[in-house]
Structure formats: structure tokens, C-alpha cells
Amino acid sequence: MTKPLLCAALALFSTVTIAEAAETRCGWLQNPTPANWWLDDSAGTWTLMTQGAGDEPEGFDRIPDISAGDYVRTNGNYGYACACMKVETDASQGRILAIHSFRQLPIAQCANDTALPAAE
Template sequence: MKRVGLISACALIALAPLAATAAENRCGWIQNPTPGNWWLTDGDGQWTIMTQGSYEAPGMEHIGDISAGDYIATNGNYGYACGCMQVDTDGQGTIAQIYSFRQLSIGKCENDEALPAPN
């Protein structure tokens, strides 16, 4: 009986990572209006990615230079793009971890009725 219990416990431990919460796929406006300030606006609202001098989501390096793709400049070297991110959120409006980023055409977000216009 102890052997069966040990095997069951080992199986549960081996499967535990599979039960972890999967990253969320969030798509919308990726905005960088001023130095050190970034957020994502999707159909669920606005998600903080970075605030100057305060918070930076781990994995920020996955975003890269959004001005190298389809991009709208609004403030000198700053502006917005459309993209999708694999992230973890805190459920309170903050992106807690960035796993990947894929920039899309501006038209993709412009044609998405669930998205508000970028501000």
C-alpha cells in the first residue's frame, strides 16, 4: 500500500506544472506615449506594462522597438502600435509578466470593434 501511495504522490508532483495557469493572450493597442510609460489597451481595458521610475513588467525586452514596425508617432519618438502579447496579469490592471510580443498592422486594431481608439 505504501508503494501505491508513493507512486500516486510522484504522479501528482509530475503533473503539477501542467495545472499551472496558462499565460493570457492579450491583443490591442501597445502605447508608449512618453519615456518609460507603456500600457496595453484591449477589449477588457487598460493594462499597465511600465510606469516611469516605478514599475516594469518582467519580460519587457520581448516588446522591442515598436517604431520599427507599423507604428503611429504621436509625441516625437513616442506613439503606439497594434500587437498581441502572451502575458500573466494580476487581475487588477497590471501585466505581471511578458512572455512574448507580436506586432500587428495598425489596421488590425483599427478594425477591431472591441477596441477603443488609442488615446
């Protein structure tokens, strides 16, 4: 195999590996207080960040102002929404490490999903 062909094959393989590592997670996106974010889905709770820890996942800026969509306020400007995200996770830590895409859904979609816990 020629060097350019080998490089192209390796680039394609690494792209496929990254795409396979990403998974879609849907559920309650919680932001109850400043810089505290997590997602409750059918598999459990996934931490995006905690205040003071400086642990914002790569791609966190893909999450828009969720209060501009279908949203429930629970604490001043804070609350929760229903969302689906394409993410990379660390299952052993229950953490979301990277966010590749974000889509906010109607609250009713999560509220009617019996696989999800009740919103808090």
C-alpha cells in the same frame, strides 16, 4: 508512486498551471512618453510600467523596438502600435506582471476591431 515519478508529475502540473495563468491580450500598445507603457484591449487598460515606479514586468525585453514595425508616432520618438501578447496579469490592479511572448500586428487590425477603444 516512486519519487522520480512524483517529481515528474509535479513538474508537469506546475508547467500546466503557469501556462493556464498566461492569457493572450491584443490591442493598442501605448508608449506615449519615456518608460510609460500600457495596453488598451477590449477588457480595459493594462499597465506595463510607469515612469519612475521601477515596475517593469518580467519579460519586458520580449517587446522589440515597436517603431521598426507598423507604428504611429505621437510625441517625438514615442507613439503606439497594435500588438498581441501572452501575459500574466493582476486584474485587480489592471497590471501586466509578466510577458511570455509578443507579436506586433498591422495598425489596421486594431483600427478595424470594434471591440477596442480608439487609439490615442
